[in-house]
Amino acid sequence: MDFYTKYRKQLGQRTLLLIFAQQLLVVGAGWLLYESHQVTTIYMLIIISGLAIFGSILVAHLVTHISSEPVKKIWQAIQHIVPQGNPEPAPSLDDLRIGHELVANLANHVYQMASIVDDIEKTNTKQVKDIHTSFVANALPLPLIVLDKNDNVVYTNEVANQYFDVPVSELEGKNVYTAFDMSFANEQTVEAWLSDVRQNSVTANHAWERVRIGLPGQNNTKQFDLAAHYNKSNPMGYETMLVLFDHTEVYSQDDQAMSFVALSVHELRTPLTLLRGYIEVFDEELGPNLTPELRGFMQKMDASAQQLAAFVDNILNVAKIEDNQLTLQLHEEKWDEVLNTVIGDLSLRANVRGITIKTDIATDLPTVGVDRYSIYEVVANLLDNAIKYSKGTKEIHVTAILNKDGMVETSVKDFGLGIDGSILPHIFDKFYRNHRNRSQIGGTGLGLYLSHAIVQAHGGQISVSSKVDEGSTFSFTVLPYTKLADANKTGDTNGITRGAHGWIKNHSLYRD
Amino acid sequence: MDQSTPTPHLKKVLCIEDEHFISELYARALTKAGYDVDVQLDGQKGLAAAQTDTYDIILLDLMVPNITGIEVLRTLRDSKQTPRFHGKVIITTNLEQRDDVRSDIEKQADGYLVKAEITPRQLVEFLTNLEPTPGQA
Numbered sequence: 154m155d156f157y158t159k160y161r162k163q164l165g166q167r168t169l170l171l172i173f174a175q176q177l178l179v180v181g182a183g184w185l186l187y188e189s190h191q192v193t194t195i196y197m198l199i200i201i202s203g204l205a206i207f208g209s210i211l212v213a214h215l216v217t218h219i220s221s222e223p224v225k226k227i228w229q230a231i232q233h234i235v236p237q238g239n240p241e242p243a244p245s246l247d248d249l250r251i252g253h254e255l256v257a258n259l260a261n262h263v264y265q266m267a268s269i270v271d272d273i274e275k276t277n278t279k280q281v282k283d284i285h286t287s288f289v290a291n292a293l294p295l296p297l298i299v300l301d302k303n304d305n306v307v308y309t310n311e312v313a314n315q316y317f318d319v320p321v322s323e324l325e326g327k328n329v330y331t332a333f334d335m336s337f338a339n340e341q342t343v344e345a346w347l348s349d350v351r352q353n354s355v356t357a358n359h360a361w362e363r364v365r366i367g368l369p370g371q372n373n374t375k376q377f378d379l380a381a382h383y384n385k386s387n388p389m390g391y392e393t394m395l396v397l398f399d400h401t402e403v404y405s406q407d408d409q410a411m412s413f414v415a416l417s418v419h420e421l422r423t424p425l426t427l428l429r430g431y432i433e434v435f436d437e438e439l440g441p442n443l444t445p446e447l448r449g450f451m452q453k454m455d456a457s458a459q460q461l462a463a464f465v466d467n468i469l470n471v472a473k474i475e476d477n478q479l480t481l482q483l484h485e486e487k488w489d490e491v492l493n494t495v496i497g498d499l500s501l502r503a504n505v506r507g508i509t510i511k512t513d514i515a516t517d518l519p520t521v522g523v524d525r526y527s528i529y530e531v532v533a534n535l536l537d538n539a540i541k542y543s544k545g546t547k548e549i550h551v552t553a554i555l556n557k558d559g560m561v562e563t564s565v566k567d568f569g570l571g572i573d574g575s576i577l578p579h580i581f582d583k584f585y586r587n588h589r590n591r592s593q594i595g596g597t598g599l600g601l602y603l604s605h606a607i608v609q610a611h612g613g614q615i616s617v618s619s620k621v622d623e624g625s626t627f628s629f630t631v632l633p634y635t636k637l638a639d640a641n642k643t644g645d646t647n648g649i650t651r652g653a654h655g656w657i658k659n660h661s662l663y664r665d
Numbered sequence: 666m667d668q669s670t671p672t673p674h675l676k677k678v679l680c681i682e683d684e685h686f687i688s689e690l691y692a693r694a695l696t697k698a699g700y701d702v703d704v705q706l707d708g709q710k711g712l713a714a715a716q717t718d719t720y721d722i723i724l725l726d727l728m729v730p731n732i733t734g735i736e737v738l739r740t741l742r743d744s745k746q747t748p749r750f751h752g753k754v755i756i757t758t759n760l761e762q763r764d765d766v767r768s769d770i771e772k773q774a775d776g777y778l779v780k781a782e783i784t785p786r787q788l789v790e791f792l793t794n795l796e797p798t799p800g801q802a
Contacts, residue, residue: 336769365769367739415761419728422759422781423684430690433784462781469761 160223160252167251168216175208223252230260234267293396300393304329304347307391316375316397317368329395335379336365343381347393350383357383363404364397376404414472421465428458456498466526471599474606481524481610485634488521488553488561489514495532496551503540507547510536514553521561522637527607531615532563534600535627539567542625560613560630568624572617580617581605604629612637675721675753675795678702681711681737682726682757687780691724691757694785698793708732715741718748722792725774727758734758735770742773753795757788 183201186192192200229244246257290297296313298306306324314321317333324332330344337343341361350357361379368375378398385392432455440448496510503510539549546568556562572580581601608615608629619625678700682688685706692702703720705711709731715723723741727734734756741750755776762770771777778791 419760422779423687426759426780427684427686427690429781429784430687433786434690434693437786465781 156252156255156258160255163251164216164220167219168212171212171215175205175212178208179205219250222249223256226256227259227263230256230263234264296397296399298324298329298333298395298397299391300329300395301390302392304344304393306332313397316399317366334367336367337361343379343395346381347383351385354383355385359383363400374401374405375399376401414469418465418469421468422462425458425462425465429455429462432458464530470527470530470607471603474603481527481607483522483524483611483637485520486523486525488518488523488563488631491521491523491525491528492532492551492553492563495529495536499533499536499540503536503549506540506543508540508543508549509547510549510551512551514551515555518553518555518561519633519635521631522634523611523631524607528611528631531604531607531629532565534604535565535629538600538627539565539569539625542571543567543569545569546624555633556630558630559633559636561633562628562630564626564628566624566626570625571621571623572619572625573621574619577617577619581615675792676701677720678722678724678792679711679714679720680704680724681708681715681729681734682724683707683729684726690785691788694789695792698789700789700792706730708734708737712737712740715750715752716746716748718750718752720752722753722755722795723750724755724757724788727756727760727770738770738773755792755795 179201182204183197186197186200226244226246226249229241232241233243244260246253246260249256290308290310291312293310294312296316297308297310298313299308301307306327306329309317309321309324314324317324335343343361346359350359359381361381364377364379366375366377367373377400380396380398382394382396383392432451436451436455440451443451492512492514496512500510536549536551543549548568550566551563552566553561553563581604605615608631612632613630615627615629617625617627676699678695680688680691680695680702682691682704683706688704688706692704695702703714705714706729708729711723711725711729712732714720715737725734725737729737738754738756740746741754753775754773755778756770756774757778757780759780767777775795776791778788783791
């Protein structure tokens with residue numbers, strides 16, 4: 154305020170001085186003209202008036218110039234620090250006649266403010282650019298990996314470095330697939346996903362479960378879920394962000410639960426492998442010389458070993474059902490062939506008990522879409538039960554028709570013990586057996602539970618009707634192959650893999 | 666490929682299998698079919714033999730002593746190893762894997778067989794139908 158008052162005072166003084174000088178000029182000129190006696194009064198008045206007008210214009214011009222000079226300097230000072238346009242040179246204040254302090258003071262303030270703004274801007278830019286010091290990245294309590302557009306690692310946070318036990322220097326700049334040897338549960342890997350979104354998306358998110366990574370050192374495998382964010386137009390070039398959710402402990406516990414069954418099955422399969430191998434050797438070497446009876450035994454022994462192998466698979470299948478992991482490989486099959494194979498293999502057991510299996514299979518059945526091995530277990534289990542519960546009756550009927558819903562429906566009917574109505578609702582439960590008969594007839598109680606799960610996974614239904622002392626009829630449906638192929642829509646002629654909870658693709662070789 | 670040729674195009678087989686009876690059965694069937702078969706009973710020796718890169722096919726059991734089959738497979742498929750193994754690796758196992766673990770293994774191998782589900786004759790058929798890798802004799 155002081156500078157302003159001083160400036161006003163200076164301006165007032167100059168203005169007064171100028172007006173006074175002008176008045177003096179006019180009065181002086183009038184006096185000189187009057188003394189000379191050379192001009193008439195009229196001319197004298199005209200000359201004095203002219204001088205007064207000219208003097209006023211001059212005074213106005215000078216006052217305007219003097220008073221606007223500081224404004225000009227401040228304007229120049231502001232122009233000097235404005236970033237856009239042609240930068241003005243910093244104004245020199247030396248030639249300033251009045252208001253020097255005021256202008257110097259204001260200009261100084263302007264420069265200070267500009268420098269503060271500049272500092273803020275620089276700090277901001279630095280914070281955004283330098284993710285290493287970014288609060289968010291390092292405060293994130295999850296491993297974070299950032300990739301550029303070439304899939305090279307441009308940043309890993311401290312948590313990630315600890316998680317992988319690798320220093321930043323060994324990760325940054327490396328290709329992510331070289332730096333991290335990740336394995337995925339299916340074909341949709343990070344690489345596959347990224348190559349897809351790069352073509353089709355500007356931003357995208359995706360998540361994976363049960364990703365594995367093998368790290369240096371014995372048994373050092375990490376298992377985690379993974380979330381990814383992709384942003385094509387990230388100005389810093391941070392195109393992909395990967396965040397890991399570690400589940401090593403939980404997932405390895407799951408593995409161990411399966412591994413008890415897996416180890417037991419391994420022990421069962423080793424002698425089975427040998428049995429099947431030796432049976433084949435005997436069949437090849439001795440087969441041509443054997444009597445028809447012995448040759449028949451050989452084949453039945455072979456079939457039994459196969460059946461046992463299939464049953465061992467089904468122990469695994471039960472474990473997989475429990476673990477939501479049952480998968481089937483559905484192929485186009487002729488249903489009469491499937492049924493006759495099972496019936497052929499089971500007929501020996503029936504014959505020993507004096508039972509004949511009678512079949513009535515419709516001749517015009519469409520081909521079906523089934524997993525041969527699993528559906529074999531279903532038919533075998535139903536026949537096995539029928540044989541067990543026939544109680545002296547001599548026939549079992551197997552029928553197959555195309556029912557009114559367009560499904561292939563198969564029924565296995567016995568004329569034996571039958572099942573009490575109070576038990577029927579629980580008949581497909583795990584380990585459930587007819588209490589009345591538990592002491593008389595052996596069995597695991599696993600068969601119907603397994604059959605139910607397998608039929609359901611095929612997209613069919615299983616049902617039972619029974620009357621005590623008159624026998625039981627178990628019926629199940631499977632889809633004709635054309636319906637199955639329609640439902641799958643991939644047109645994959647190599648077969649269709651189906652999980653118990655939806656369609657999945659698989660590339661297993663072992664069953665073919 | 667001349668189908669009438671009685672000799673298989675991939676001849677030398679290394680069977681890494683600790684169950685002696687099984688390797689004996691496999692070797693018998695494969696030898697009869699014209700293959701040249703060596704057997705190793707443990708993972709470490711099996712890997713050392715495989716790394717000579719003189720075999721066309723390796724039958725690899727996963728549960729073998731000293732070094733597991735998975736470790737053998739990983740080492741054989743490691744691009745940094747020299748000499749690089751160029752043959753086929755067929756997993757022969759009776760150990761059930763989780764589907765995702767198994768698909769990991771399948772990606773690195775050229776085949777995956779459950780021993781209890783095949784006979785020696787079926788193994789021979791499987792190997793005979795293997796296509797040689799490009800560049801492999």
